[in-house]
Amino acid sequence: xxxxxxxxxxxxxxxxxxxxxxxxxxxxxxxxxxxxxxxxxxxxxxxxxxxxxxxxxxxxxxxxxxxxxxxxxxxxxxxxxxxxxxxxxxxxxxxxxxxxxxxxxxxxxxxxxxxxxxxxxxxxxxxxxxxxxxxxxxxxxxxxxxxxxxxxxxxxxxxxxxxxxxxxxxxxxxxxxxxxxxxxxxxxxxxxxxxxxxxxxxxxxxxxxxxxxxxxxxxxxxxxxxxxxxxxxxxxxxxxxxxxxxxxxxxxxxxxxxxxxxxxxxxxxxxxxxxxxxxxxxxxxxxxxxxxxxxxxxxxxxxxxxxxxxxxxxxxxxxxxxxxxxxxxxxxxxxxxxxxxxxxxxxxxxxxxxxxxxxxxxxxxxxxxxxxxxxxxxxxxxxxxxxxxxxxxxxxxxxxxxxxxxxxxxxxxxxxxxxxxxxxxxxxxxxxxxxxxxxxxxxxxxxxxxxxxxxxxxxxxxxxxxxxxxxxxxxxxxxxxxxxxxxxxxxxxxxxxxxxxxxx
Amino acid sequence: xxxxxxxxxxxxxxxxxxxxxxxxxxxxxxxxxxxxxxxxxxxxxxxxxxxxxxxxxxxxxxxxxxxxxxxxxxxxxxxxxxxxxxxxxxxxxxxxxxxxxxxxxxxxxxxxxxxxxxxx
Numbered sequence: 001x002x003x004x005x006x007x008x009x010x011x012x013x014x015x016x017x018x019x020x021x022x023x024x025x026x027x028x029x030x031x032x033x034x035x036x037x038x039x040x041x042x043x044x045x046x047x048x049x050x051x052x053x054x055x056x057x058x059x060x061x062x063x064x065x066x067x068x069x070x071x072x073x074x075x076x077x078x079x080x081x082x083x084x085x086x087x088x089x090x091x092x093x094x095x096x097x098x099x100x101x102x103x104x105x106x107x108x109x110x111x112x113x114x115x116x117x118x119x120x121x122x123x124x125x126x127x128x129x130x131x132x133x134x135x136x137x138x139x140x141x142x143x144x145x146x147x148x149x150x151x152x153x154x155x156x157x158x159x160x161x162x163x164x165x166x167x168x169x170x171x172x173x174x175x176x177x178x179x180x181x182x183x184x185x186x187x188x189x190x191x192x193x194x195x196x197x198x199x200x201x202x203x204x205x206x207x208x209x210x211x212x213x214x215x216x217x218x219x220x221x222x223x224x225x226x227x228x229x230x231x232x233x234x235x236x237x238x239x240x241x242x243x244x245x246x247x248x249x250x251x252x253x254x255x256x257x258x259x260x261x262x263x264x265x266x267x268x269x270x271x272x273x274x275x276x277x278x279x280x281x282x283x284x285x286x287x288x289x290x291x292x293x294x295x296x297x298x299x300x301x302x303x304x305x306x307x308x309x310x311x312x313x314x315x316x317x318x319x320x321x322x323x324x325x326x327x328x329x330x331x332x333x334x335x336x337x338x339x340x341x342x343x344x345x346x347x348x349x350x351x352x353x354x355x356x357x358x359x360x361x362x363x364x365x366x367x368x369x370x371x372x373x374x375x376x377x378x379x380x381x382x383x384x385x386x387x388x389x390x391x392x393x394x395x396x397x398x399x400x401x402x403x404x405x406x407x408x409x410x411x412x413x414x415x416x417x418x419x420x421x422x423x424x425x426x427x428x429x430x431x432x433x434x435x436x437x438x439x440x441x442x443x444x445x446x447x448x449x450x451x452x453x454x455x456x457x458x459x460x461x462x463x464x465x466x467x468x469x470x471x472x473x474x475x476x477x478x479x480x481x482x483x484x485x486x487x488x489x490x491x492x493x494x495x496x497x498x499x500x501x502x503x504x
Numbered sequence: 505x506x507x508x509x510x511x512x513x514x515x516x517x518x519x520x521x522x523x524x525x526x527x528x529x530x531x532x533x534x535x536x537x538x539x540x541x542x543x544x545x546x547x548x549x550x551x552x553x554x555x556x557x558x559x560x561x562x563x564x565x566x567x568x569x570x571x572x573x574x575x576x577x578x579x580x581x582x583x584x585x586x587x588x589x590x591x592x593x594x595x596x597x598x599x600x601x602x603x604x605x606x607x608x609x610x611x612x613x614x615x616x617x618x619x620x621x622x623x624x
């Protein structure tokens with residue numbers, strides 16, 4: 001079917017619906033209780049969705065669909081018009097309008113591949129946004145990474161000269177490169193709302209099928225994250241939401257018996273914190289049954305019998321233990337344990353980490369700590385044996401000189417050390433990498449924190465710190481999971497990136 | 505003689521596309537309606553062989569319109585056109601008297617198949 005003849009009609013009617021939508025949203029702002037306004041807004045996006053789907057404009061369709069879900073919830077009285085929701089909808093409407101224009105003005109698929117890049121015509125109104133293929137952004141990021149490597153190499157070479165002019169020229173090129181990198185990273189950022197918008201509907205439908213009453217809140221939809229990370233956390237987050245609904249929140253009758261509000265509360269939030277984005281799924285349900293989890297962990301030998309309680313950190317370690325939750329006898333009682341190992345693995349691949357907080361009878365919160373950008377990480381480079389390894393700063397607390405106990409100098413095991421009055425376990429990377437242990441009186445150590453636990457990694461020598469470009473590689477099946485990827489250092493030598501999570 | 509069709513959808517775009525598909529297959533479009541109320545009035549006036557009905561329309565929704573049309577003419581042949589995600593409503597529509605449904609985005613072949621079957 002030749003769709004091209006419908007493009008003009010799509011555009012003109014799409015604009016009309018956008019006008020209706022905007023009008024209805026304004027009306028909602030003035031009188032939040034107006035069900036007519038909500039219904040009109042819903043119809044407008046619904047029509048746009050149908051038209052866009054018919055034209056095969058998937059971006060418009062998905063965006064309209066997400067808005068439709070939000071408006072549908074309002075229409076059915078499942079959620080309330082709040083100023084933040086309204087602000088979000090208005091913003092969405094603007095984006096939808098832009099998507100409609102660009103979908104209709106772009107050449108049909110296939111021809112677009114050869115579209116002239118970045119032809120800037122100041123006379124055209126809507127040059128504030130340009131559609132760029134995601135693969136092009138990926139290519140830019142890769143190039144920036146390669147330039148970073150070249151810069152590192154240049155920096156090393158320059159040390160052989162002591163030329164002020166040369167140094168200052170290098171400095172300014174270097175500063176510009178930093179700026180370029182930040183801009184490219186920025187261009188790859190998209191609001192988490194783009195992926196999270198489908199969750200209100202999912203939560204509603206899941207809650208309905210479980211016959212539970214839930215108030216779902218979505219916070220921080222505007223927080224931005226690298227597209228490639230965002231693409232990969234949709235499923236893990238969905239998993240956490242399902243778990244919270246299924247296992248975390250109690251049945252209505254049970255909640256009433258416990259003196260809680262009959263409606264469960266479930267919150268999905270995103271927030272920026274330093275160089276990270278925290279994605280949190282929190283419920284006010286029954287919390288994780290630590291005793292049951294502990295009992296099962298004892299049975300499986302994940303936790304020694306001497307442990308009689310599990311703190312949050314231990315709890316996470318047990319729940320994320322591969323295969324822990326596949327034991328069917330646990331799935332119904334473990335609260336949030338179901339498949340947490342899968343979520344944990346997905347987050348680790350992205351260079352992130354999971355945190356968990358659970359209070360019996362009060363609820364559970366699981367937080368995914370994600371780097372803003374996956375492609376480049378700041379890392380500490382260290383030598384172990386003949387090889388160089390990069391340890392991402394995500395986990396590094398400090399570097400220090402460790403004093404091994406005298407027994408270790410005699411060749412005994414060295415398992416614990418004292419850092420600022422705290423006993424932490426010692427991980428000898430030499431031993432781990434299959435090299436003969438070499439212990440001297442002062443050992444270069446790295447204090448790390450992963451999964452809420454501290455440890456001291458012992459290396460042979462610190463080389464320095466630098467931004468490394470993470471090159472993912474597919475692990476051979478059954479291969480070592482100690483590494484999260486590989487990188488190329490300034491001098492062109494390869495280094496493996498240590499996955500600190502796996503060492504602790 | 506070709507069959508007559510009344511196309512009901514609040515979007516001109518959808519009506520145009522549906523009309524094109526049906527006309528190319530030899531149907532005669534005798535009327536269009538963009539609200540449920542108009543759909544019912546037009547049906548009574550035109551008595552078409554077939555009605556295509558959108559579900560979400562202003563003033564009166566498609567399901568109520570089907571209910572009124574079948575109350576007026578139990579033999580009325582109505583095909584619902586629903587968007588994705590409205591499968592639940594399709595059941596209501598069938599109970600209200602619709603004979604078949606197609607899901608947007610339309611596959612011309614699927615539209616014609618449903619229409620042909622309903623006209624039997």
